[in-house]
Amino acid sequence: MKKHILIVPGDGIGQEVTAVGKKVLERIAEKFNHEFTYDEALIGHVAIEATGNPLPDETLEKMRASDAVLFGAVGHPKYDNDPSAKVRPEQGLLKMRKELGLYANLRPIKLFDELLSASSIKPEILKGSDILFFRELTGDIYFGEKGRKNDGDTAYDIAEYSKYEVERIARRAFEAAMTRGKRLCSVDKANVLESSRLWREVVQAIAPEYPEVTVEHIFVDAAAMMLIKDPKRFDVVVTANLFGDILTDEASQIAGSMGMLASASVGDSTGVYEPIHGSAHDITGKGVANPLASVLSAALLLDISFGLKDESNAIIAAVDQLLKDGFRTRDIADANTPADKILNTEAAGEELLKRL
Ligand SMILES: NC(=O)c1ccc[n+]([C@@H]2O[C@H](COP(=O)([O-])OP(=O)(O)OC[C@H]3O[C@@H](n4cnc5c(N)ncnc54)[C@H](O)[C@@H]3O)[C@@H](O)[C@H]2O)c1
Numbered sequence: 334m335k336k337h338i339l340i341v342p343g344d345g346i347g348q349e350v351t352a353v354g355k356k357v358l359e360r361i362a363e364k365f366n367h368e369f370t371y372d373e374a375l376i377g378h379v380a381i382e383a384t385g386n387p388l389p390d391e392t393l394e395k396m397r398a399s400d401a402v403l404f405g406a407v408g409h410p411k412y413d414n415d416p417s418a419k420v421r422p423e424q425g426l427l428k429m430r431k432e433l434g435l436y437a438n439l440r441p442i443k444l445f446d447e448l449l450s451a452s453s454i455k456p457e458i459l460k461g462s463d464i465l466f467f468r469e470l471t472g473d474i475y476f477g478e479k480g481r482k483n484d485g486d487t488a489y490d491i492a493e494y495s496k497y498e499v500e501r502i503a504r505r506a507f508e509a510a511m512t513r514g515k516r517l518c519s520v521d522k523a524n525v526l527e528s529s530r531l532w533r534e535v536v537q538a539i540a541p542e543y544p545e546v547t548v549e550h551i552f553v554d555a556a557a558m559m560l561i562k563d564p565k566r567f568d569v570v571v572t573a574n575l576f577g578d579i580l581t582d583e584a585s586q587i588a589g590s591m592g593m594l595a596s597a598s599v600g601d602s603t604g605v606y607e608p609i610h611g612s613a614h615d616i617t618g619k620g621v622a623n624p625l626a627s628v629l630s631a632a633l634l635l636d637i638s639f640g641l642k643d644e645s646n647a648i649i650a651a652v653d654q655l656l657k658d659g660f661r662t663r664d665i666a667d668a669n670t671p672a673d674k675i676l677n678t679e680a681a682g683e684e685l686l687k688r689l
């Protein structure tokens with residue numbers, strides 16, 4: 334198969350982890366006889382530094398022209414610590430999602446058995462957890478009107494959803510539930526927010542089309558609690574942009590670390606595959622970032638954008654084997670991990686390639 338893949342490393346550890354993700358794609362192409370070509374483009378802080386724009390037109394054009402994008406992360410402490418900065422790396426990420434129509438962000442929370450002890454949650458609560466989040470990605474409070482009033486003393490961000498926006502993400506979640514455990518949990522705050530009442534109305538209206546799927550509606554505060562109390566009660570979860578952002582960082586602890594969670598942002602055009610984590614300034618440049626979220630994002634890319642299931646499964650099997658062989662990056666190591674099994678980013682990539 335001939336495909337063109339755009340690598341967009343972005344900032345901080347995004348650079349470090351996508352380097353490993355790319356090597357894995359190269360190995361897959363070699364092993365399964367595919368012809369993958371690559372290009373690279375700027376986004377975030379590095380793009381601001383080079384062009385003044387967090388999402389240069391050239392990057393967007395390259396994204397549109399490619400068959401899939403492997404994305405790293407954006408963000409820099411310079412902006413995090415300066416709320417008044419008008420141009421910010423995250424604007425690049427949000428604009429990319431909007432421009433490419435990436436309204437569905439799939440975030441699988443898959444726990445590798447070997448990592449049962451890496452989590453701060455008790456193993457007996459965790460074992461067997463397997464959740465697929467559908468986070469709506471181009472609406473909500475992220476994209477509504479925002480601003481200041483009263484001479485800047487008051488700020489507002491409007492949360493807005495149309496029926497159409499809720500319907501299209503809900504349908505994807507129902508379809509996914511049909512291929513899994515046939516349980517769908519819709520998370521909202523319909524006891525308070527009008528946008529959540531519309532959300533619930535739309536999900537309730539679609540539910541009869543999927544009689545085999547058991548649907549439940551949970552308020553986001555309770556869902557946050559239940560995720561930790563009993564993660565196995567969840568199969569597919571569908572939720573709004575902001576709730577999905579927060580709940581999936583929480584859910585990363587089910588999988589052991591932020592460094593394990595991959596995602597697929599899909600919709601109207603080129604799919605973008607990205608770890609759920611950020612640029613992680615606290616560990617940038619130290620070479621200790623866990624590259625597996627990027628590697629597993631590459632696996633999602635092959636599966637979802639190219640339909641290459643065997644290739645995708647080969648990556649997941651290699652990750653499983655790496656963990657079975659006792660290797661860990663620092664974030665997923667525990668007190669029982671021998672020092673010689675704790676690998677830096679590059680070494681973890683090398684060991685992984687040996688298993689592919
Ligand atoms: N998709 C994205 O590009 C994205 C996502 C989240 C945050 N951000 C940005 O990243 C910057 C830092 O944000 P933050 O600190 O809140 O979130 P973060 O996800 O970057 O880091 C949170 C914590 O998890 C750890 N961590 C994250 N990924 C890891 C990995 N692969 N291996 C090991 N440890 C890992 C970090 O060291 C940190 O302690 C901010 O500027 C933020 O806006 C970007």
Ligand SMILES: CC(C)[C@H](C(=O)O)[C@@H](O)C(=O)O
Nearest residue numbers: 407408423426427578609611
């Ligand atoms: C950096 C930020 C804009 C982004 C989001 O909130 O969507 C991030 O947290 C994510 O999860 O991809």
Ligand SMILES: [Mg+2]
Nearest residue numbers: 578579582609
């Ligand atoms: Mg996030």
